[in-house]
Amino acid sequence: MGQTLTEKILDDHLVEGDLQPGEEIGIEIDQTLSQDTTGTMVWLQFEALEMDEVQTELAAQYCDHQTYQFDFKNTDDHRFLRSAAGTYGAYFSRPGNGICHNVHKENFAAPGKTLLGSDSHTPTPGGLGQLAIGAGGIDIAVAMGGGAYYVEMPEVVNVRLEGELPEWATAKDVILELLRRLSVKGGVGKVLEYTGPGVESLSVPERTTITNMGTELGATSSIFPTDDRTEDWLARFDREDEFVDLQADADAEYADEIVVDLSDLEPLIAEPSMPDNVVPVREVAGQEVEQVMVGSCTNGAYEDVLPAAKMLEGREVSKHTEMIVAPGSKQASEMLAREGWTAEMMAAGVNFSEATCGACIGIGHVPASDSVSLRTFNRNFEGRSGIEDDSVYLCSPEVATASAIAGEIVDPRDLSDDLGDLEAPGFEMGTSYSGGYGAGDTDIITPEESIDDDLIKGPNISSVPVKDPLGADVRGETLLKMQDNITTDHIIPATSDILKFRSNIERLSEFTLSRIDDTFAERAKAADSGVLVAGENYGQGSSREHAAMCPMFLGVESVLAQSFARIHKANLFNFGILPLNIDEETYARIEQGDDVEVVDDVAAAVADGQEEFTVRVNDDWEATATLDASERERRTLAAGGKLSLTKQRHSEG
Ligand code: SF4
DSSP states (O other): OBOOHHHHHHHHHEEESOOOTTSEEEEOOSEEEEOHHHHHHHHHHHHHTTOOSOOSSEEEEEOOSOOSOSSHHHHHHHHHHHHHHHHHTOEEEOTTSBOHHHHHHHHTOOTTOEEEESSTTTTGGGGGTOEEEEOOHHHHHHHHTTOOEEEEOOEEEEEEEESOOOTTOOHHHHHHHHHHHHOTTTTBTEEEEEESTTGGGSOHHHHHHHHHGGGGGTBSEEEOOOOHHHHHHHHHTTOGGGOOOOOOOTTBOOSEEEEEEGGGOOOEEEOTBOTTOEEEGGGTTTOBOSEEEEEHHHHOSHHHHHHHHHHHTTOOOOTTOEEEEEOSBHHHHHHHHHTTHHHHHHHTTEEEOOSSSGGGGTSSOOOOTTOEEEEOSSOOBTTTTSSTTOEEEEOOHHHHHHHHHHTBOOOGGGOEETTEEOOOOOOOOOSOOTTTSGGGOTTEEOGGGOOOSSOOOOTTOOOOOOOOOOOSOEEEEEEEEOOSSOBHHHHSOOSHHHHTTTTOHHHHGGGTTTTTOTTHHHHHHHHSSEEEEEOSSBTBSOOOTHHHHHHHHTTEEEEEESOBOHHHHHHHHHTTOEEEEOOHHHHHHOOTTOEEEEOSOHHHHHHTTOOEEEEEETTTEEEEEEOOOOHHHHHHHHHTSHHHHHHHHHHTO
């Protein structure tokens, strides 16, 4: 039987297990990436694991999430990251050089290679045939040390693209359409592999917009085959020698097939506050818009900003609206500037911003209270923009720009102004990349150019906590009962006032779950040990391991949820927290404040492979909870987490 493209790449990198869906497999990692908010923990753990040097083909450290400096803490973190990259042999992309996914795509992503990144949108370069997966920082640290990455073999789903996009419909609308159909849980446990005649009509930046937002579907990864357009893209960065022709076999079998006829699509928009609240733009047209933002790792490429610039040529941003453009990389900014497009946009009333994540996680450009913000980003979770009552819509650069001109949400097909009807700008590949991109990126410090050979730690950088091995008892108060779809932003908010403590777990943990209950951290500390209860899809969103590390630090022993998001569940194992699945009835019955006790000898049961556990509540009633864990995850849990396990192994020689 033939293989899917995903199976081919996994097969090439397989070090343990069989490619059977649901089975745990170990794969060799070629490249890693980390960003600044997860990177300090990656390198502190790399140090704690007593590794000497990066063992992967390539490791890259980016500084993109927090580049606006409020005080010394961020600068200290960036200096630490530079020193770690230099000390251990990684590439370092300086603050302001751009968003990790954009810069990685431009400089390092390569077809057929595996990439593991401590950021949930790591799958972005799937658009050029790289199998890229988001994971926790500890997994990155272990992979950089040469260890395999373990993951449940995903189901491979064929997303068959037919037809061609009509005018004004974009790659963003392809992924919004999939979110509309499948929801934010629709890709869990799956790799979405794009095939069909529609693929060749999409450029690499369009493909990466789609693979980027596969994360919003919960997918393990998303991938496109390679073709002439991939080769052309790599050639523009002087990297054509990295091209590999990659296709699924003609007789490959997929777990499922989804057909999207591109020619049926129209401009779509995700309403607040979930990326799957998708409707046609025309259904929400007419609402006044106070802010429009074009950029992010989803739509921050030169080719994403160019249509906005063309639409604004000779026009003006409405007086009702503030429009901000933040390209995804400094190289894209440079290109736009060299070609005169930056001046064109500025003349139209655009604020041109640094190439950074920034506003995507509420750092800068926070919307005014009770106002509508239209963004080309990938997420609109409530409060993520930096204000609790936000109203963030997600759309393409074309819809965002048309709405900025109109001052209200508008389907660009319906906008005509004093200058007449807008013409669809179309999608154009950059033509003058030579000299600006690739090896010429002066904001990347290569391992050879490093100026550091020792770690530099400022006062806000503390060592990582290590948990004791799992004991026989897991018991405690239900510290918090939560709903479905709790995000990692709920668990540890990523806003600047909080994120600045990311390298200091004791201080950061004070903000744990504060967006749901601001007494949580204090209560958890006082209780000394406790459990959390949640509905479906607990921990969706980012790969932020702080969302497991901080509850662990506060004494959370177990999370009882109806289901877990993949990366977060892996992080719970990695930090020694017992993730138990409960059914709907048990979820409905447990109340906050209830005493919960796992009746079995937990350490022994976990080690023995026991799947069902008895949970006693208030010494009054009992329910069954299940532990879905591989042998390796059980070993990790029993040791108190991955760091404890690896350290144990080191001490045993
Ligand atoms: Fe940055 Fe937002 Fe992309 Fe995350 S989703 S990498 S915060 S731009």
